Amino acid sequence: xxxxxxxxxxxxxxxxxxxxxxxxxxxxxxxxxxxxxxxxxxxxxxxxxxxxxxxxxxxxxxxxxxxxxxxxxxxxxxxxxxxxxxxxxxxxxxxxxxxxxxxxxxxxxxxxxxxxxxxxxxxxxxxxxxxxxxxxxxxxxxxxxxxxxxxxxxxxxxxxxxxxxxxxxxxxxxxxxxxxxxxxxxxxxxxxxxxxxxxxxxxxxxxxxxxxxxxxxxxxxxxxxxxxxxxxxxx
Amino acid sequence: xxxxxxxxxxxxxxxxxxxxxxxxxxxxxxxxxxxxxxxxxxxxxxxxxxxxxxxxxxxxxxxxxxxxxxxxxxxxxxxxxxxxxxxxxxxxxxxxxxxxxxxxxxxxxxxxxxxxxxxxxxxxxxxxxxxxxxxxxxxxxxxxxxxxxxxxxxxxxxxxxxxxxxxxxxxxxxxxxxxxxxxxxxxxxxxxxxxxxxxxxxxxxxxxxxxxxxxxxxxxxxxxxxxxxxxxxxxxxxxxxxxxxxxxxxxxxxxxxxxxxxxxxxxxxxxxxxxxxxxxxxxxxxxxxxxxxxxxxxxxxxxxxxxxxxxxxxxxxxxxxxxxxxxxxxxxxxxxxxxxxxxxxxxxxxxxxxxxxxxxxxxxxxxxxxxxxxxxxxxxxxxxxxxxxxxxxxxxxxxxxxxxxxxxxxxxxxxxxxxxxxx
Numbered sequence: 001x002x003x004x005x006x007x008x009x010x011x012x013x014x015x016x017x018x019x020x021x022x023x024x025x026x027x028x029x030x031x032x033x034x035x036x037x038x039x040x041x042x043x044x045x046x047x048x049x050x051x052x053x054x055x056x057x058x059x060x061x062x063x064x065x066x067x068x069x070x071x072x073x074x075x076x077x078x079x080x081x082x083x084x085x086x087x088x089x090x091x092x093x094x095x096x097x098x099x100x101x102x103x104x105x106x107x108x109x110x111x112x113x114x115x116x117x118x119x120x121x122x123x124x125x126x127x128x129x130x131x132x133x134x135x136x137x138x139x140x141x142x143x144x145x146x147x148x149x150x151x152x153x154x155x156x157x158x159x160x161x162x163x164x165x166x167x168x169x170x171x172x173x174x175x176x177x178x179x180x181x182x183x184x185x186x187x188x189x190x191x192x193x194x195x196x197x198x199x200x201x202x203x204x205x206x207x208x209x210x211x212x213x214x215x216x217x218x219x220x221x222x223x224x225x226x227x228x229x230x231x232x233x234x235x
Numbered sequence: 236x237x238x239x240x241x242x243x244x245x246x247x248x249x250x251x252x253x254x255x256x257x258x259x260x261x262x263x264x265x266x267x268x269x270x271x272x273x274x275x276x277x278x279x280x281x282x283x284x285x286x287x288x289x290x291x292x293x294x295x296x297x298x299x300x301x302x303x304x305x306x307x308x309x310x311x312x313x314x315x316x317x318x319x320x321x322x323x324x325x326x327x328x329x330x331x332x333x334x335x336x337x338x339x340x341x342x343x344x345x346x347x348x349x350x351x352x353x354x355x356x357x358x359x360x361x362x363x364x365x366x367x368x369x370x371x372x373x374x375x376x377x378x379x380x381x382x383x384x385x386x387x388x389x390x391x392x393x394x395x396x397x398x399x400x401x402x403x404x405x406x407x408x409x410x411x412x413x414x415x416x417x418x419x420x421x422x423x424x425x426x427x428x429x430x431x432x433x434x435x436x437x438x439x440x441x442x443x444x445x446x447x448x449x450x451x452x453x454x455x456x457x458x459x460x461x462x463x464x465x466x467x468x469x470x471x472x473x474x475x476x477x478x479x480x481x482x483x484x485x486x487x488x489x490x491x492x493x494x495x496x497x498x499x500x501x502x503x504x505x506x507x508x509x510x511x512x513x514x515x516x517x518x519x520x521x522x523x524x525x526x527x528x529x530x531x532x533x534x535x536x537x538x539x540x541x542x543x544x545x546x547x548x549x550x551x552x553x554x555x556x557x558x559x560x561x562x563x564x565x566x567x568x569x570x571x572x573x574x575x576x577x578x579x580x581x582x583x584x585x586x587x588x589x590x591x592x593x594x595x596x597x598x599x600x601x602x603x604x605x606x607x608x609x610x611x612x613x614x615x616x617x618x619x620x621x622x623x624x625x626x627x628x629x630x631x632x633x634x635x636x637x638x639x640x641x642x643x644x645x646x647x648x649x650x651x652x653x654x655x656x657x658x
Contacts, residue, residue, distance in 0.1 A: 050542065052541070071546070072541050072544075072547075073541065073544050073545060073546035073547070073548075073549075076541070076542060076543060076544035077544040081542075081543075082542045084538060084539060084542050088536050088538055088539035088542070089536075089539065090531075090532055090535040090536055090539060091535065091536075092531075092535055093531070093532075093535065097528075100528075101528065101532050101540075101543060102543055104525065104528075104529070104543055104544065104545065105544060148543070152543070152544070
């Protein structure tokens with residue numbers, strides 16, 4: 001069963017084409033990693049899924065529903081959540097309020113349940129419940145960003161470079177949590193520069209190069225692929 | 236002291252001399268049909284030189300002077316205190332607000348007519364500032380053309396009363412709704428804009444409305460304005476000496492008291508007070524509703540807000556519409572109070588003053604904005620004795636205020652909403 005399908009997607013920024021016909025499939029319950037160098041179009045691909053910018057041709061299908069031309073607000077309310085690049089938490093709000101924003105379209109009792117669940121996953125956030133989010137460390141902010149995305153009880157979560165700018169120990173923690181999400185039945189689409197860890201965790205992986213999918217295989221095979229090792233895993 | 240500082244100070248002093256000598260030191264005098272240039276008195280020149288020296292000294296020792304200013308005790312007694320507990324703070328704030336309202340209720344019966352008139356103006360500014368506070372303070376959309384919506388409200392009432400003879404009470408909702416509609420219409424083209432770009436477009440929009448009112452002479456009377464705008468009535472009772480409209484009675488005859496011009500002024504003041512309180516309460520309600528949190532989320536981080544499924548269109552338009560709605564409210568009251576309006580009343584300076592009130596009060600904080608509205612409206616009146624220097628004093632007060640408390644009189648403290656534990 002496929003959760004998210006991109007079929008021959010082209011995306012333009014003005015006249016410049018950033019994605020030249022990308023096809024990606026993410027199955028239910030999988031962790032799929034997308035790796036690629038700077039400027040390969042990883043973030044563009046994610047943003048196309050979210051509808052900003054919208055694909056200029058091709059199809060984006062989420063759980064069997066064509067969302068290619070749906071507005072962002074519609075897409076983000078249909079069981080999909082994203083942890084944007086650079087965390088983008090609401091730094092002036094407290095941790096708890098950030099979480100509540102994540103469950104904006106849910107009822108109060110649902111929010112209460114998901115909040116308890118997030119605190120279970122990240123006991124650290126519970127300790128900082130009433131602290132302003134902007135005053136926390138980078139790792140804690142990343143946890144909050146993931147927690148906020150989980151508040152809407154998504155079927156699928158997209159993570160854009162969750163390891164960006166974090167200490168190795170914290171990265172390890174974050175990846176553990178991502179692995180845990182799969183156990184809960186949440187489909188994960190992970191975009192990373194930290195290719196080694198991303199592929200290690202992933203069921204399958206895609207390699208994006210200058211707006212095209214260059215390779216796609218299981219995570220294990222990609223890790224052993226000499227081309228990938230040369231280009232992304234430091235030889 | 237660094238040589239850099241010295242050069243800068245010298246430069247400032249020279250600029251002072253260059254600017255002041257022609258303006259203050261040279262006079263044009265008409266002698267017969269000729270105009271001759273004469274020098275000013277020696278004392279003026281001495282004053283100019285002294286001013287230049289003062290500028291030099293200030294600039295030269297600026298760092299240490301500003302440092303000393305920073306060491307001055309903060310005049311706000313709340314500044315150093317630990318933030319109060321939320322329940323306490325909310326209670327205190329509502330007590331203060333209630334206190335202000337009660338005081339305001341008795342105000343017109345103890346002071347002079349002029350003061351009541353001024354207080355009505357203050358209340359109009361309170362309404363305007365509370366409305367703009369939604370747009371700028373909560374949603375973070377810098378709107379420099381806010382006065383346009385104020386104008387829409389005022390002109391709606393003026394035009395409708397001129398062409399259809401509508402009463403104040405009918406015009407109030409119509410004016411506010413039309414202003415809200417205008418806000419929504421303006422909202423569409425600026426949806427994608429933020430910050431400086433948004434400010435420029437709204438500034439242009441404000442000017443468009445003013446110029447339209449100025450030039451559409453057949454409808455609006457252009458710069459001549461519209462007069463004869465009716466005053467509000469109380470259940471069909473008029474406040475004039477003689478009843479103007481058939482079927483109405485006059486207030487003083489109904490109650491069998493002697494006619495007094497003050498009744499009208501006080502009545503208008505009370506209407507403005509009620510409307511200002513309603514404005515404050517409605518916006519307070521909005522702030523605690525999901526839409527209020529959505530405004531703040533959009534202000535904090537637009538991309539994050541959108542990634543959570545919030546619709547940028549809905550959130551921005553709602554802020555613009557609600558802000559404009561209350562400007563329309565204020566405009567209608569203003570038109571009724573003045574009895575005459577012209578495009579002159581809706582210049583950019585008005586937008587700037589309303590924005591200054593919001594910033595001085597502390598963006599997003601209602602109590603702060605109300606206090607700032609009072610201060611900003613009354614300060615120039617108090618300084619009236621200084622005649623031409625009053626705007627100078629006003630400006631200086633604003634600069635000092637921003638140096639001392641850049642976050643405003645009473646910075647916004649967010650209301651923290653907790654979910655009750657179930658089971």
